[in-house]
Amino acid sequence: MIEPRTTRPTVTVRDDPARRVFLAVLDDGTEAGGAYYRRRDGVVTFTHTEVSPEFEGQGVGSALAVGALGAVREAGERVVALCPFIKAYIDRHPEQQDLLVDPS
Template identity: 80%
Template sequence: MNDTRPTVTVRSDPARNAYLALLDDGTEAGGAYFRRHDGVVTFTHTEVSPELEGQGVGSALARGALDDVRSLGEKIVPRCPFIKAYVDEHPEYQDLLA
């Protein structure tokens, strides 16, 4: 059994209002979609390619997106259930809540 988790890079794609999870080969593995207004990022939906679910891609995506929001000095509104659950389970991101 292969327990190797894919390496994920998270990149902001402002044209798509998304943070994208990219694998080493450039494959888009998922996205966290948002609306940004006046320093508040409202996460609306997160998706991961079905064949990669359960391999840590979603968590890497959430972490990368939230770290970027923090680096920009912005706050979040987690309307997406996945992002909300991630923030609830990781108290180090509670300070980002608007």
């Protein structure tokens, strides 16, 4: 028996500064999750990340982390990872650790 192949949703990450969140947006416009932050003096402090339960385990959180950290890097900003999800993502991806204000 062949198992049906599950496809990962296509995720676009966009910054919504008014809401202070990087949003994971699916092709159909659904907001599948968000990485909430505070921004001050070139430092983005990630405080909380959430993915809607129906999209958990489908790579949305990782896509959100990649997009949010990429936007921070592109803006020349640094990161404080108070959010356990973002912290764990950075810990698993050494190429992102240079974004940390205090990598220890």
